[in-house]
Amino acid sequence: MTRYITRRLLLTIPVLLLVSMVVFTLIALIPGDPALVFAGGEADPEAIEALRRHLGLDRPLVVRYAIWLGHVLRGDLGKSVRDGRPVREVLLLKLPVTVELAVLSLVVSWAIAVPAGVLAAWKRRSVLDYAATTVALAGISIPNFWLGIMLIYLLAVNLRWLPPSGYVEPWIDPARNLQMMVMPATVLGTALAALVMRLLRSSMLEVLGTEYIRTAQAKGLRDRVVLVRHALKNAMIPVATVMGLQLGGLLGGAVITETIFAVPGIGRLAVESILTRDYPMVQGVVLFSAVAIVFVNFAVDVSYSFLDPRIRLVEERR
Amino acid sequence: MAAGESTLALPTRTPRSEAVGLRYVLHRYARNRLALAGLWVVGLVVGAALLAPVVAPADPAKPDFTNLLQSPSRAHLLGTDDLGRDILSRVIYGARTSLLAGCVSVGLAVLVGLPLGLVSGYYRGPLDNFLMRLTDALLSFPFLVLALAIAAVLGTGLVKAMIAIGIVFTPGFIRLARGQVLSERERTYVEAARALGARDGRILWRHILPNTLSPVLVQASLAMAAAITAEATLSFLGLGTQPPTPSWGSMLNIAQAYLGRAPWLALWPGLAIFLTVLSLNLVGDGLREVLDPRLR
Numbered sequence: 001m002t003r004y005i006t007r008r009l010l011l012t013i014p015v016l017l018l019v020s021m022v023v024f025t026l027i028a029l030i031p032g033d034p035a036l037v038f039a040g041g042e043a044d045p046e047a048i049e050a051l052r053r054h055l056g057l058d059r060p061l062v063v064r065y066a067i068w069l070g071h072v073l074r075g076d077l078g079k080s081v082r083d084g085r086p087v088r089e090v091l092l093l094k095l096p097v098t099v100e101l102a103v104l105s106l107v108v109s110w111a112i113a114v115p116a117g118v119l120a121a122w123k124r125r126s127v128l129d130y131a132a133t134t135v136a137l138a139g140i141s142i143p144n145f146w147l148g149i150m151l152i153y154l155l156a157v158n159l160r161w162l163p164p165s166g167y168v169e170p171w172i173d174p175a176r177n178l179q180m181m182v183m184p185a186t187v188l189g190t191a192l193a194a195l196v197m198r199l200l201r202s203s204m205l206e207v208l209g210t211e212y213i214r215t216a217q218a219k220g221l222r223d224r225v226v227l228v229r230h231a232l233k234n235a236m237i238p239v240a241t242v243m244g245l246q247l248g249g250l251l252g253g254a255v256i257t258e259t260i261f262a263v264p265g266i267g268r269l270a271v272e273s274i275l276t277r278d279y280p281m282v283q284g285v286v287l288f289s290a291v292a293i294v295f296v297n298f299a300v301d302v303s304y305s306f307l308d309p310r311i312r313l314v315e316e317r318r
Numbered sequence: 319m320a321a322g323e324s325t326l327a328l329p330t331r332t333p334r335s336e337a338v339g340l341r342y343v344l345h346r347y348a349r350n351r352l353a354l355a356g357l358w359v360v361g362l363v364v365g366a367a368l369l370a371p372v373v374a375p376a377d378p379a380k381p382d383f384t385n386l387l388q389s390p391s392r393a394h395l396l397g398t399d400d401l402g403r404d405i406l407s408r409v410i411y412g413a414r415t416s417l418l419a420g421c422v423s424v425g426l427a428v429l430v431g432l433p434l435g436l437v438s439g440y441y442r443g444p445l446d447n448f449l450m451r452l453t454d455a456l457l458s459f460p461f462l463v464l465a466l467a468i469a470a471v472l473g474t475g476l477v478k479a480m481i482a483i484g485i486v487f488t489p490g491f492i493r494l495a496r497g498q499v500l501s502e503r504e505r506t507y508v509e510a511a512r513a514l515g516a517r518d519g520r521i522l523w524r525h526i527l528p529n530t531l532s533p534v535l536v537q538a539s540l541a542m543a544a545a546i547t548a549e550a551t552l553s554f555l556g557l558g559t560q561p562p563t564p565s566w567g568s569m570l571n572i573a574q575a576y577l578g579r580a581p582w583l584a585l586w587p588g589l590a591i592f593l594t595v596l597s598l599n600l601v602g603d604g605l606r607e608v609l610d611p612r613l614r
Contacts, residue, residue, distance in 0.1 A: 018455035030471050134352070137603070141596035143547050145554050146588030149574060157578050252462030256551055260574075270463060271555055274470040286467045290458045297458075 005302055012298050016291065020072065023287045024065050027279050072287070078280035082273075087284035091266065097167065098265035101188065101258070102250045104181050108189030109196055116193075117200030118227055121208060121235075132197065139194030144253055148187045148260040155183060165262040184261040188253045192246060196239055203235040243300045251289045346608045353604020359597035363590075367413040376404035378411040379562040387580045397582045400572060405583065408564040409590050415565040416594060419480050419549035419558075420542040426484030427491050428538055434488075435495025436522055436530070440503055446496070453489035461486055465548055469557045476549075476565070479558040483548045487541050494537055498530035532609035539605055543598035550591050566591045 035052040036043075043051075052058050056067060071078070077087035120132040156164035163180055170177040207213065208231055216226045254267030262268070266285060273281035348354055366373060375395075382402035390397045396405040438446040456464070468482035502508060503526065511521050552558035553567030561568065566587040573584035 014451045015454045015458060018451055019458055022455055022459075026467055026471055031473075137599055138592075138596060141543065141592055141599050143550055143588065143591050143595070145551060146570060146584070146591060149570065149577065149584045150588065153577050153581050153584065157581075248458075248460040252460035255460075255462050255466065256555070259555065270466060274466055275556065277470075282467055282470060286459065286463055289460050289463050290455075293458045293460065 001305075004305055008298060008301055012294055015294055019290045019294065020069055020287065021065065023283055023290070024068055026286070027283045028061060028064070030279060077284040077287070080273075080278055080281050082276055082278045082281070087280050090269065090281065091284055091288055094264060094266045094269050097263060098251075098254050098258070098267060100170065101181065101184055101254060101263060101265060102247070104185035105188035105192060105250060105253075106246070108185050109193035112189070112193040113196035113200060114232075117197040118204060118232060118235075120197070120201045121204030122223075122227060124205065129201075133201070136194040136197045139190050140198075142190070144187050144191055145256045145260055147190060148183065148257060151183050151187060152260070165260070167263045180261075181263075184257045184263055187260075188250060188257045191253060192249055195249065196246070199242065200235060200239050203238045204231060207231045207235045237304070241300055241304055243296055247296050248293050251292070343608050347604055350604045350607060352600050353607070356597040356600025356604065359593060360601055363413050363594050363597070364417060366410050367417050370411050370414055374404075374407035374410045376407045378403060378407040378564045387576060387583075389580070390582055396586045397580065399569070399580075399583055400576060405569075405586055408569060409566070409586050411564040412566040412569060412587060412590065413594070415476065415553075415559050415563060416546045416549060416591070419476065419483070420545045420598075422480045423483035423545045423549070424487060424538050424541045426481065427487035427541065428534065430484075431488045431491025432495045432530075432534060435492040435497075436499055436527065438492065439496035439499030440518065440522055440526070449492060450496075453492050456486075456489040457493075459486075461544075462548065462551065465552065466555070466557065469552055474557050474560055476553075476559045476563070479549055479552045482552070483545050486548075487545065490541070491534065491537065494533055495530055498533060499526055502526045502529050536602055536606040536609055539598055539602035543595045543602065546598070547591065547595055 035048050035055055035057055056064055059067075075088055077091070079086055080090060116132045116136070120129045123129050152164045155162045162182055166180055168176045168180060213226060213231055216230050221230075251267070254265060255270050256267070257263070258265045258267035259271045266288070269281065270285045272278075273285065347357075380403065382398065385394070385398050385402040387400060388394055388398040388402070394404050394406065396409065399405055399408070434449060438449045465482050465486045468485055469479055472478035472482060499522075508521060508525055511525050516525075549558055550565070550567030550570070553565045554571045556568075556571065559565035559568055569587040570584060573580075573587070576583050
C-alpha cells in the first residue's frame with residue numbers, strides 16, 4: 001500500500017511542476033513592462049531600471065521562475081498590487097466562504113442526483129427515465145449565470161423570499177447565512193446534479209446487469225434493499241472517482257456564482273483581480289485552484305484503492 | 319515509394335468507416351427524436367445568424383432614446399433595452415457572435431489537438447510522455463478559471479476570448495485523439511498497411527485519422543455547446559465581446575442592472591443561450607449514440 005501511495009505521489013510531482021510553469025508563464029506573457037506599471041508613467045528611466053533590477057525582471061525567465069517557485073514552496077505567493085496584502089493571507093481569508101458554498105452545492109446536487117439517477121436506471125426507458133435524463137440535460141445546458149439572475153428575479157425581486165445577494169458568516173448569524181446561500185448553492189448544485197445524475201444512471205445500469213444483483217433478486221430481497229444496499233454502493237464508486245472533476249466544476253462555477261450573488265469567496269476574488277489587473281492575485285488564485293484539484297485527484301485515487309484492492313494490485317505489479 | 323505500393327492498392331477506406339456508412343448514420347440519427355429536434359433548433363439558429371440582416375427587424379446597434387426599456391409590444395416583439403435598441407434584433411445578431419465563438423474556438427482546439435494527439439499516440443516516446451504530463455497539468459485547472467486567466471492575459475475582445483477558450487479545449491482533444499490512435503495502431507488494417515510499405519504519414523493520414531473522426535465529431539459538438547456558454551460567461555463578466563457588438567452574454571450583463579424594471583432584458587438572451595446549448599448537447603448525444611460503437 002505504501003508503495004502504491006508513494007508511486008502515485010511521485011506521479012503528481014511533474015504535474016504540479018508543469019502546473020506551476022503554466023501559471024508562471026501565463027503571467028510572464030502579459031504584454032507591457034511591470035516595472036513601468038509599478039513606477040508610473042512619470043518615473044525617470046534610471047528609477048525604472050532600478051525597479052526592474054529590484055523586481056528581478058532583468059534576469060532570464062528560467063531564473064525568475066526558479067526564484068518564484070522557491071518563494072511559492074515556502075508559502076510566499078507575493079503581494080496584491082491593489083492593496084499590498086499578501087496573496088496567501090487573502091486566499092486563506094476567502095477559502096472558508098468558497099468551501100462552504102462548495103459543500104452546500106454538493107449537498108444540493110447529490111440530494112437531487114442520487115434519487116433521480118437510481119430511479120432513472122431502475123425504471124429504464126420509462127417516462128420517469130426520459131423525464132430525468134431530459135431535465136439533467138437541461139441542467140447541464142442552462143448557463144448558471146442566467147439561472148442565477150432568474151432566481152434573483154423570481155425569489156428576491158418578485159416574491160421577496162430571499163435576499164438577492166450578500167454574505168454573513170455562519171458563526172455570526174447561521175440562519176441568515178443559510179438564507180443567503182440557498183440561491184448560490186442551488187445554482188452551483190444544479191449543473192453538478194445533472195452531471196452526477198447522468199454518471200450515476202449509467203453506472204447503475206451497468207451494476208444492475210450483473211449476476212450478483214440477479215442473485216439478490218432471486219433470493220427474494222425487496223427492490224429497495226437490492227437498489228440501495230447492493231447496487232447503489234457499487235455504482236457510487238465511479239461517481240466518487242470524478243470528485244476532482246466535480247471540484248473543478250465547483251471552483252469554475254464559483255467564479256460566476258459568487259460574482260452574481262456577491263459572495264466574497266475565491267471565485268469572486270478571481271474575477272475582481274482579473275478585472276483590476278492584480279496579476280499576483282490572479283496567479284495565486286489560479287495556482288491554488290489547480291493544486292487543489294491535483295490533490296483531490298490524488299486523494300480520490302488513494303481512497304479508491306482502499307475501496308477496490310484490484311486497482312492497487314494492478315498498479316503495484318507494473 | 320515502396321515497391322509493393324505500385325502494384326497493390328492500399329485500402330483507403332477502413333473497416334469501420336465502411337460499416338458506418340453515411341446513410342446508416344443518418345438513418346439511425348433520424349430515429350432519435352430529441353436529437354432530430356436539437357438539429358432543427360441548431361439549424362434555425364444558424365439560419366438566423368446567417369440571415370441576420372434580412373430577418374432582424376431593426377439595426378441592433380442603433381440607440382433610440384425615445385424608446386428606452388420598452389416592454390414587449392407589436393413594434394418591438396421582445397422589447398427594447400436601456401438604450402432603446404430592439405432586443406429581438408440583438409438576440410438574432412447575438413447568434414452570430416455565439417456561433418462564431420463556438421466554431422472558431424472548437425476549430426482551433428481540433429486543429430491543434432488532433433494532430434498533436436495523433437502523433438503523440440502513434441510514436442509514443444518522450445514527446446508522448448511530455449504531452450501527457452502537460453495535458454494532465456492543463457486539465458487540472460478549472461476550465462473557467464483557466465479561460466478567464468488566459469483572457470485576462472490576452473486582453474478583452476471576442477477574438478481573444480475565442481483563443482482563450484480554444485486553448486482550454488485543446489488538451490481534451492489531444493487526449494481523445496491519442497486514446498483513439500493507441501487502440502487503432504494495433505489493429506490488423508494498420509499492420510496490413512505497414513506490411514504493404516505504407517509510410518507513417520500515410521498510415522496516420524489515410525488510415526488512422528478517418529477512424530478517429532467519429533469520437534472527435536461527437537466531442538466537437540459537445541465542446542461547441544460548452545464554448546458558447548464560455549464565451550457568454552466571459553462576455554457577461556466584461557472580458558469577451560465588447561459593446562456595441564451584440565452578444566448574449568453582454569446583454570445579460572446589462573440586464574442585471576434592470577432586473578426589477580425590465581426583466582425581459584434578462585429573459586431572451588438567456589433563453590437563446592439555453593436553447594442553443596441544449597440543442598447542441600442533444601445533437602452531440604445523438605451523434606454519440608450513433609457513432610460510438612460501445613453504445614451499439
